[in-house]
Amino acid sequence: MVWGARVLKALASGFSHIGRSVVEGTWRLGYASRFLALVLLRSGLSFGRFSLVVRKVYFSGVQSLIIILVSGLFVGMVLGLQGYETLVRYGSAEALGTLVALSLVRELGPVVAALLFASRAGSAITAEIGLMKATEQLSAMEVMAVDPIARVVGPHFWGAVISMPLLAAMFSAIGVFGGYLIGVVLIGVDDGAFWSQMQAAVDFRHDVMNGIIKSAVFGFAVAAIATFEGYDAPPTAEGVSGATTRTVVTSALAILALDFVLTSFMFTGQ
Template structure:
């Protein structure tokens, strides 16, 4: 009976949390409209969220592409289809790995930093101080970060996929001797802009919204102590990773019939 009650309580809490997060999102979204006049705030956050995540994205993208080149070659050459290596590398990256791995790395690098930063601002009363200075922290602090996350994610994912393709080419063509012409032409004829590239971009935009939303919400709702902030940071990474993977499944099912 007790565990049943706990389960019920847990479900209720979760639903309530979701409701609060949704209302918070609406509040931020309506605050974001005022950012057109304060675009400098967004630029600052694109630096913090996007530029500072760039290096890890580029390095990971390169390695993921190279691994795809190696593994793909090993499997494809068994069927005498090594010429399709470019297609395999590009499709894997553009459809799935680019958006998903970028979103996971983004959650770990930028998302956790966002949560910690906002949580710390709350713990040190900076947000309360803004309120008392008649500045709405949701408009001034949260909204620019959300917008910056949504702008940065597709760009990061595109960079990841692009450098991944180059990494695949490096291994496939440079090391394993796949014909360069076949590598690129198979890729071009097999990868469709509308179905593959565009859907990948849509995925990464959705991931950008979700991961940044979770990050700023967890920061804003965190218990304003050092323990509370570290817990919130942890939750950001766990929740956003799960959300990204689950949403990826749903979107893949809808997009690639």
């Protein structure tokens, strides 16, 4: 009897825990949606301070260039090596350019660049906004009748959204160059075949544009997550560090999930 009561109590506690998590999760999702709606509604005010948006493009985009370019180069070089090893077995090593370019433009460029962007710029955005909150800078702005969402969050958000597709494009471009270095310069695949097959196989609208759309969607997701986590961070050292971690983890999961959804719409059945 006592044992039965204990089981019932444990079950009730488990259900209550699940219920509380669902309610809290729903509440937080609603709060995040409201926050995003506010950021978008006040975008006009953010773009009114255009120099701030440009400064945040520098903060998110230009300062991420090194990691994006170096990673892109190595990813392209690895693609060149692995691709050649596979293609040469089937006697189609000259298709290396096509393999490298399509892999990068359609998939690896947007996804890997977005993952790197979330780690480098997303975490920095969260930390900056979170620390501004912890040191009362956002409150100071509010009591000066300056809207922190328009003045701080909006420029960060749009700086990230603008930077992401540009960084993904650079990642893909330098990746193709990496593939060229390995395939043509090092291994000796025919130069003309490498470029001409690539040119023939890569369609601008279908491949390049879809890649750009993907990276824009990823940029939007990372920007929304990073700014929200920063704005919502508890104003303590632990709170800011937790928010920064959440930005990287949530962004990575969001990027991979969104990539699956977008790929299923863009590239299947064609």
